[in-house]
Amino acid sequence: MEKNFKIxxxxxxxxxxxxxNAGHKxxxxxxxxxxxxxxxxxxxxxxxxxxxVPRESFRLVGDPDAPRLVTFKSKTDHTDRxxxxxxxxxxxxxxxxxxxxxxxxxxxxxxxxxxxxxxEKGMPHKIGIGIFARAFMEHFPLIPVEDDGRLNDPLIRxxxxxxxxxxxxxxxxxxxxxxxxxxxxxxxxxxLLILSHSQKHYRLMGKLVANGKQMxxxxxxxxxxxxxxxxxxxxxxxxxxxxxxxxLMGYFKKELTADEKQELLEVFGQYRDGYVPLLVxxxxxxxxxxxxxxxxxxxxxxxxxxxxxxxxxxxx
Numbered sequence: 236m237e238k239n240f241k242i243x244x245x246x247x248x249x250x251x252x253x254x255x256n257a258g259h260k261x262x263x264x265x266x267x268x269x270x271x272x273x274x275x276x277x278x279x280x281x282x283x284x285x286x287x288v289p290r291e292s293f294r295l296v297g298d299p300d301a302p303r304l305v306t307f308k309s310k311t312d313h314t315d316r317x318x319x320x321x322x323x324x325x326x327x328x329x330x331x332x333x334x335x336x337x338x339x340x341x342x343x344x345x346x347x348x349x350x351x352x353x354x355e356k357g358m359p360h361k362i363g364i365g366i367f368a369r370a371f372m373e374h375f376p377l378i379p380v381e382d383d384g385r386l387n388d389p390l391i392r393x394x395x396x397x398x399x400x401x402x403x404x405x406x407x408x409x410x411x412x413x414x415x416x417x418x419x420x421x422x423x424x425x426x427l428l429i430l431s432h433s434q435k436h437y438r439l440m441g442k443l444v445a446n447g448k449q450m451x452x453x454x455x456x457x458x459x460x461x462x463x464x465x466x467x468x469x470x471x472x473x474x475x476x477x478x479x480x481x482x483l484m485g486y487f488k489k490e491l492t493a494d495e496k497q498e499l500l501e502v503f504g505q506y507r508d509g510y511v512p513l514l515v516x517x518x519x520x521x522x523x524x525x526x527x528x529x530x531x532x533x534x535x536x537x538x539x540x541x542x543x544x545x546x547x548x549x550x551x
Contacts, residue, residue, distance in 0.1 A: 251277065284321075418447065440459065480516055
């Protein structure tokens with residue numbers, strides 16, 4: 236697999252004692268499992284904006300689309316200070332070449348979704364976005380983001396990890412001079428991965444690449460990246476994967492024995508009916524790819540999109 240790449244993360248998730256009560260929210264999966272393959276760039280908005288540890292806790296109040304950041308007891312408004320820091324910090328993060336960001340859920344600074352916003356009567360509604368998280372997502376609209384709470388859902392975790400590894404491969408493609416040949420190579424390797432998420436995007440991206448010479452290379456790359464990350468945000472399903480598996484089987488129609496073909500069809504059926512995870516038919520396809528030396532499938536990222544050590548594709 237690829238060398239380690241950078242993703243941003245809320246500092247407390249690494250075990251750093253930076254929370255308002257001088258505590259942390261260490262996530263062992265992120266540090267001990269995913270952390271073997273990524274280099275984290277920690278960010279703590281409150282500490283980096285100059286607030287001490289421990290400190291009075293914050294909450295969001297007012298308009299959910301433009302909330303104020305106010306201390307819980309003293310009611311001191313620190314919105315302008317945090318917004319100014321956030322705008323500067325996201326510019327600094329441009330130099331890190333991040334392939335993703337993991338935010339702390341429910342945080343008034345770092346929560347990316349469903350953060351409590353208090354109305355004029357002091358009633359909370361989980362409809363807000365943290366000050367820094369909003370600034371980051373607006374500044375980097377194509378970078379994959381998630382929060383630690385949502386990553387406890389195995390399907391969301393699977394999809395996010397797929398996105399960050401794909402973003403890393405895309406960044407490798409961007410290194411050096413942008414060329415039509417490099418884009419065609421990237422698309423060829425990732426066609427089945429894209430198909431497993433969206434037939435619509437699979438067709439759109441195929442047409443875009445086929446007609447790529449008719450537009451400036453910068454515009455072509457930007458449109459392709461936008462469609463790529465848009466496609467991968469759409470969750471894969473058993474039905475979508477079953478369609479891709481049938482495509483894969485077609486590459487062996489001249490090599491497979493009758494018994495091998497029957498074995499594949501049986502395993503596909505077991506996956507389709509929910510008896511085995513995606514990992515089972517993928518493992519068998521990888522076996523036949525090596526056995527019959529199928530060069531096109533050997534380069535398909537769909538078959539090996541992330542390290543086996545992450546133990547994914549067991550819930551999809």
